[in-house]
Amino acid sequence: MLVKRRPDGSDTLVDAKKTRLGVGAKTRDREEDVERIGTVVAGYLVHEEIGSGAMGTVFRASHLDTNRVVALKAMHTHHLSEEKTVERFKREARIAARLGHPNIGGVIELVRDDKGRYLIALELVEGEPLSGIMTMPLPPERVMLITGQLLRGLEHAHAMGLVHRDLKPDNVLVEWRNGRDHARIIDFGIAITQEGSDDSIERLTAKGHIVGTPVYMAPEQAKGEAIDHRADLYSLGVIVYEMIAGVVPFEGRPIEVLAAKLKRSPLSFADRVPNLIVDPLLERFCRKLMERNLAERFGSARHALHVLKLLQTDPANAGPALGVTDVQKALAVVSLP
Numbered sequence: 115m116l117v118k119r120r121p122d123g124s125d126t127l128v129d130a131k132k133t134r135l136g137v138g139a140k141t142r143d144r145e146e147d148v149e150r151i152g153t154v155v156a157g158y159l160v161h162e163e164i165g166s167g168a169m170g171t172v173f174r175a176s177h178l179d180t181n182r183v184v185a186l187k188a189m190h191t192h193h194l195s196e197e198k199t200v201e202r203f204k205r206e207a208r209i210a211a212r213l214g215h216p217n218i219g220g221v222i223e224l225v226r227d228d229k230g231r232y233l234i235a236l237e238l239v240e241g242e243p244l245s246g247i248m249t250m251p252l253p254p255e256r257v258m259l260i261t262g263q264l265l266r267g268l269e270h271a272h273a274m275g276l277v278h279r280d281l282k283p284d285n286v287l288v289e290w291r292n293g294r295d296h297a298r299i300i301d302f303g304i305a306i307t308q309e310g311s312d313d314s315i316e317r318l319t320a321k322g323h324i325v326g327t328p329v330y331m332a333p334e335q336a337k338g339e340a341i342d343h344r345a346d347l348y349s350l351g352v353i354v355y356e357m358i359a360g361v362v363p364f365e366g367r368p369i370e371v372l373a374a375k376l377k378r379s380p381l382s383f384a385d386r387v388p389n390l391i392v393d394p395l396l397e398r399f400c401r402k403l404m405e406r407n408l409a410e411r412f413g414s415a416r417h418a419l420h421v422l423k424l425l426q427t428d429p430a431n432a433g434p435a436l437g438v439t440d441v442q443k444a445l446a447v448v449s450l451p
Contacts, residue, residue: 217267351403
C-alpha cells in the first residue's frame with residue numbers, strides 16, 4: 115500500500131498495484147513473472163511488479179546505463195506462440211511511439227528479452243487511475259480541469275491520425291503535480307488510424323468483432339460501423355458524465371448497455387441523480403460530447419476545448435456555442451465557480 119495525498123491535504127491509502135499504469139493485478143499464472151524481480155531483462159533492472167492485464171505484466175524497472183526509471187510492460191510468456199497477440203503488442207508500441215504530449219503517457223522503446231518476449235519501456239507515471247478518483251461526484255472546477263487536459267491529449271492524438279477507441283477512466287492516469295491534477299491518457303493498444311493507411315488492427319481482430327468497452331463506447335462503434343475521432347469524444351462525454359454524477363449514464367449487462375445507448379440519449383443529471391445540482395451549460399457541454407447524431411456532436415477535440423474554455427471564462431458566450439438561446443435563464447439556475 116502507498117500513502118497518497120488528496121487535493122484537500124489529507125492522506126489516504128491506495129493499492130500500489132493500481133497507481134502507476136492504470137492496471138490492477140488479475141488472477142493468472144504468476145510463476146512466469148515473479149522470477150523476474152531483481153533480474154536484468156533486455157538492459158533493464160526489474161524492481162517490482164506494479165500491475166497486470168490480459169496481455170502482459172507491468173514492472174517498475176531502471177535502465178542499466180542511464181538509471182532512468184520506467185514502467186516495463188512485459189508480454190506474458192504464454193502469448194509467445196500467439197502470432198496475433200504478439201503483433202498487437204508490437205503494434206501498441208509503434209502506435210504510442212508516434213505520440214508526444216504532456217497529457218499522453220509516452221513510449222520509450224520496444225525491446226526483446228532472451229526468451230523472445232517483447233517488452234515496452236514506458237514513461238513511468240506516478241499517478242492514480244481516474245476510476246480510483248471518481249468515488250463520488252467531483253467538483254465542477256476539477257471536472258473541467260481534467261476534461262480540458264484529456265481534450266488536449268485527444269487533440270494531439272487525432273492530429274497524428276489516431277483514434278484511441280477505448281478511452282475510459284482506467285486508461286486515464288491522474289498525477290498530483292504542482293498542487294493540481296495532471297491527467298494523461300494511456301493504452302493505445304487498440305487505436306486505429308483515421309487515414310486508413312494502417313489496416314493492421316482489422317487483420318488482428320475477428321471480422322465484425324466490436325472492440326472497446328461497452329459503457330464508454332460510442333453508438334456507431336457499438337453497431338460495428340466505421341468510426342473516426344468523434345468516437346473518442348463520445349467516450350470522453352461518458353467520462354465527464356461520470357465525473358459529474360458519480361455514476362455512468364447507462365448501467366446493466368454489456369448487451370443491455372449497448373442496446374440502451376443505441377435507442378436513447380442518457381438521462382438528465384436531475385433524473386439520474388436526484389438532488390444533484392449541475393450547471394445547465396456544463397450539462398449541455400457533456401451531452402453535446404455524447405450526441406448520438408454525429409452531426410450534432412462536437413466536430414473535434416479542438417472545438418470542444420474552445421467551448422470548454424468559454425464555460426470557464428465567458429459563460430455568456432458559451433451558451434450560444436452550445437445551442438442555448440436563453441443564456442441568462444440558464445445562468446440564473448446555478449453559476450460555475
